[in-house]
Every structure is written in structure tokens, then in C-alpha cells.
Amino acid sequence: MTVLLFIVGVLFVVLGIAASIALHEVGHLVPAKLFKVRVTQYMVGFGPTVWSRRRGETEYGLKAIPAGGYVSMVGMFPPAATEDGAVRPSSTGVFQQLTNDARQAAAEQLQPGDENRVFYRLPIWKRIIIMMGGPLMNLLIGTVLFAVLLMGFGTAQPTTTIASVSECVVPASQQAETGQTECGADDPAAPAYEAGLLPGDRVVTFDGRDVTSWDELSGWIRDAAGREVGISYVRNGETVDSTITPLLTERPVVAADGTAEVDDEGDTVMQEVGFIGVGSTQELVPQPAGAVLPAVGDSLARVAGVVLNLPQRVVEVGQAAFSDAPRDPEGPISVVGVGRIAGEISAMEEIPVASRAATLIGLVAGVNLALFVFNLIPLLPLDGGHVAGALWEGLRRTVARLFGRPDPGPFDMARLLPLTYAVAILLMGMGVLLIYADIVKPVDLFG
Template identity: 75%
Template structure:
């Protein structure tokens, strides 16, 4: 059963990524057609064509390698200046110059009668930017929608006032750091255990005050050290009361998400607060629509941090892959790693089905946000590179107009083909490294 669930999780995320790629290309296709650019192909994948069908002037289909997709538009590069007016093409002595000439000639050869005003390079700068940003913005929209489904439909895991555990004794932060896990005769009894609280009890009041949530209860416990207070709880539908005296004890300092704060030497930071020795159960709590965009913003910020530090992150991945070091769970992963994480989540039979589905939806949403950020990198062949080229052309023309100089014409993106190929090789190398690392040293979130 676990193997089947693992496979279902992988297929769920694989299908989600495939649909996301298809919609990314739709984000380019729709504005291109709206601006009358002739689109010859809309393809999912690369390599040999597996299936295609022509509708109008566009061929829609699937390629053998499902590693992305593309929309092919005529006139991505302006024609060769030497032959644009019917002149004789001059020979070129440079390899890179020849590469640009051949690319421009290939674009010219694709033109058909009537394409003169339907080529990409003749569009106003703002239209080209809309076309190239359409794909990343589609991924952003998908991410927002999925996070809205996650937060508003399923909710986020939050601590509740229902007890998951009741400790028998008090183990200080320093004792826990030293590795003590069992109670000893010298350890004081935990106040909650002495008061008769049991796992499954739901605390409804503390110190004659209603309890609004786990954070509220924790704060009241911390402030009540050394005082005997009344705790009200519900067990099996029956309300009861008990007297409890929180102990002043050393506890680790944690962040809002429960992460233990460490000092410069890597040791837990502790503080003396009231403590009764209980742990809370977690449950999915639905969030209002106002929480969706902040959550998306937090994810985008984290992804942007990874992208900005990508070279160092890749070095860390390589060191981990070829040594005994552990992978950073917050580092980059390939689709293989994402699929493995999805399988692990799906096969966790001890977790409720609702929680597993919610986590998988969040995973696909995060992948879309990562695609949005990554595609904005201003390097060809990424969408951000085309946007940067269009912006540079607009800036050149504005400067020329300001100083009353002749219009410099469209910016020749073909001149950047050597950079494009170099970036493509780097991207393939990065993908190979991440896939290898995800196989031999996978990230483990659990």
C-alpha cells in the first residue's frame, strides 16, 4: 500500500508540474495571438514530436522529452542587414558573427507572404514585454490560486489547546541538550501530570480566563510560574477543573514556527519561564483570504534568496553529493527530488489524508512560484532575458530621440546567441548535478 501511495504522490506532482508548464506556454501564446504575431508551434516537451495537430496556422503537440515547453513565433530576430534590402550577403570571419547571421537567416526563411507586420521584433516594446512576461505571470497566478485553495480550503497546521502529550517529570533545557530523555528519581514531577491532565484533554480556561488558542495558553502558563491557578478542561464531552502550579524552569527559546533559537556556538538559547509539561495536538485551521498574498510573498522571498545565492547553493549541493555532508533541506532540488518528497508525503499513512493532499497542493504551488522567480532572471534563453533585451531597445530609442539621433532600430538579440548557448549549457549542467544529488543524496524533510 505504501508503494502505491508513493507512486500516486509522484504522479500527482508530475501531473501538476506538466499542467503548470502547459499553462506557462499558454501565458505566452494568448498575448502573442492577441497582438497578431504568427505562432507556428505550441509544444510541450522537447525532441521528436510524439503527437501534434494543426489548428489554423499553429501546430499544437507533445514532444518526447517532457522537460519544458515552448511557443515558436516568427520574426524573433530582425533580418540580416546585409541582405535586408536585397544586397549581397558579406562573408563573416568570426564564428559568433556567423552564428548570428545564420540564426537571423533561419528566421527570415520562415517568413511567409503577409508576415511583414506579424513578426515579433516589430512589436512595440511594451507588447513584447507582455508576451514574454505572460508565462512567468501564469505561474504566479497558478501559485496564488493553489495557495488560496490550501489556506482557505484546507487550512494550515496550527497548535490547538487539545493535549497530545503530558510529561511525567520536568527535564530542563540543559538536561535535554545533554541527551536525557527518560525521567529520573531526582527530576521533579510535571505539574500537569500531578494535576491529573491526560492526552486528549482540551483546555478551555486557565487562571479564571478563557483560553483562545495555544499561543495564548502558553503565554499564560509562562507568566504564572509559582502560583496555584485553576485550569478548566474538557474530557469526553465533560468539563472539569483542577489546580495546577506551573514550575519556574529553564526552557529553550523558540521562534513563532517552533524552531529552537541557537547561540553563536550552536547551543540552544534558554530562559526561565513557567512550565507544566504538556504538548499540543495540531489541526488544519482554515485561513481568511487576506492571508493568501502574505503567504505567497513569504514563499517568493525565500525562493528569491535561493536564486540570488544559487552559485553557492550549487557548490553546497555538489559538496554534499560527493561527500558525507547532509543536504540543505532549503536548498535547490530537481524534479526528481520534488517527486521523491511528494512520494514520501503521500505514503505517510499515519497522517490524515486531508493533510497529505494539502501538503502536495502546497508543493505544486511552491514549484510554480519557483518557476516564476527563476524565469525572471535577465539571461537568455529565460523569459527575463527577452524582457531585458526589449527594455534595452526601448532605452536606446528613447536616448536617440532625446538627442535627436537616428532611430537605432530593433535590438538584435541574435548577437547574444553565444551567451544564450553558454547559459543553456550551464542550466543543463545544473540540472544534471541536482538530479544526481537527488538520487545519491536526497533531501529528507521527515
């Protein structure tokens, strides 16, 4: 059963990513057709074609390697011409030959009547819409999935029902120094253990006040150090009254996002607070619609941070893959890594089905937001590179018009093909490295 659940989780994410790629290309296809550009191919994947059908002037199909996709439009590159309109002679240079070959291939696609249907003749704003259509489709998918995740399933929130009770209290600083995880002879008994609390008990009052949330209860416990107070909890449908004396002990200062705060030297910030030694259960609580966009924004900010430091992050992945160093759980991973994580989550039968489903949806949503940010990088062959080229052309033409100079014409994107090939090789190398690392040194999210 565990193996079957693992496979189900992997398939869910694989199909979700494949659908996201297909819809990304639809984001390019639809505006291209609306603007009358002739689209010759809409393909999901790369390599040999395994299936295709022609509808009108466009061939729709699937390729053997499901690692991306493309929409082929006529007239991506303008013809190279001299000032009198004559085509420049071919150069024997390797880079120039690559450029000439690309122009020749683009010219061979043209048919009678395509004069006003080529991509490079479109107004700049239309070209930007076409190229931004793919990333914006991923942003839309990610936002919709976040809405399903937050409003439909909800986010995990601590409840007032106890999940665990510690037998003793070990100061956090002592745990950090010695790695102690079990109770020692000199460790004081945990107040909750002495008061008779058990996992499954639901705390209803503390110090004479009704308990409505775990955060509220935690604050009262922290403030009641050394003082005996009353506590009531429900066990098996019956209310039990008792007393408890929170113990003053060192605990980490927790930030708003739930992580421990650290100082300038990287050490965990500690504080002395009341502590009783219990942990809470978690349950999914649906969130309002207003929580969706802030959550998407936070996720985009985290992804952007990874992308901005991508070279360093990839080097760190390589160092971890070929050494004993652990992988950074916040670093980049490949589709293989995402699939493995999805399988592990799906196979965790101790976690409720709703929580597992929500996590899988969150993975696909995160991949879409990552695709949105990554495709905005202003380098060819990424969509951001085409947008940058269109903006540069607009700037050149605007400057020429302001200074009364002749129109410089369309920007020749074909001249950037050598750089495009170099970037493509780097991206493929990065992909191979991430896949290798995800096989030999996978990210450990579950300890």
C-alpha cells in the same frame, strides 16, 4: 497500500507541474496571437515529438522529454544588415557562425505576408507582455492554489487538545549538551504528568480563566512558574478539575514564524519560563481572503533569496551529494526531489487525508512561484532575458531620440546566442546535479 499512496502523490505533483508548464506556454501563446504574431509551434516538452496536431497556422504537440516547453514565433531575430540595407557576409568565427545559422533558420520560417507579423517588429511593450505572460501565468496559478490551500483547507493551528504529555522536565540546554531524550533519575516530574493530564484531554480553564486558544494558554503557563493554579480539562465528555504548578525551566525563545531565535553567534536564545510538559494537537483552520497575498509574498521572498544565492546553493548541494554533509532543506531541489517528497507525504497514513492533500497542493503552488521568480532572471534563454533585451532596445532608442541621433533599430538578440548556449549548458548541468543529489542524498524533511 503505502506504495500505492506514494505513487498517487508522485503522479499528483508530476501532473500538476506538467499542467503548470503547459499553462506557462499558454501565457506566451495567447498574447502573441492577440498581437497577430504568427506562431508556428506550441510544444510541451523537448526532444522528439510524440504527438501533435495542426490547428490553423500553429502546430500543437507533446515532446518526449517533459522538462519544459516552448512557443515558436516568427521573427524572433531581426535580419543583420549594413547601413545601406545589405546583409552582412557570414564570418568564419564559431560564435558568429552560430549567430548566422540562427538568423538563417529564423528567415526560413518567414512567408509572404509575415512582414508585419514578426516578433521583433512589435512595439516594445507588446514584446514584454508576450514574454512576461508565461511567468505571470505561473504567478497566477501559484496565487490561486494558495487561495485554495489557505481558504479551503486552512493552515495548521495548535488547538487546546493535548497531543503528548512528558513524564519529566529536561532543560533545553541539557538536551543540547548531552542529547538526552529520556528521563533520568534526577529529572523532575513534568507538572502535567503529576496533574494526571493525558493525550486527548481538552483544556478548558487555567487559573480561573476560560481557555480559547493554545497561544493564550501557553502565555499563561509561562507566567505562572512556581505558582499552584487550577486547571480544568474535558476527558471523554466529562470535565475534570485539578491543580498544577508550572515548573521554571529553560526554553528556547520562539519567533513569530515558529522557529527558535538565535543570537549573533548562532546559538539558540533561551529564557526561563513556566513549563508543564505538554504538546498540542494541530488542526486545519481556514484563513480569510486577506491572508492569501501576504502568504504569496512571503513565499516569493523565500524563493528570491534562494535564487539570488543560487550559485552558492548549488555548490552546497554538490558538496553534500559527494560527502557525508546533510542537504539543506531550504536549498534547491529538482523535480525528482519534489516528487519524492510528494510521495512520502501521500504515504503517511497517520496524517489526515485533508492535511496530506493540502501539503501536495502547497508543493505545486510553491513550484509555480519558483518558476515565476526563476524565469525573471535577466539571462537568455529565460523569459527575463528577452524582457531585458526589449528594455535595452527601448533605452537605446530613447537616448537616440533625445540626442537627435538616428534610430539604432531593433536590438539584435541573435548576437547573444553564444551566451544563451552557455547559460543553457549551465542550467542543464545544474539540473543533472540536483537530480543526482535528490537520488543519492535526498532532502530529509521528516527526520
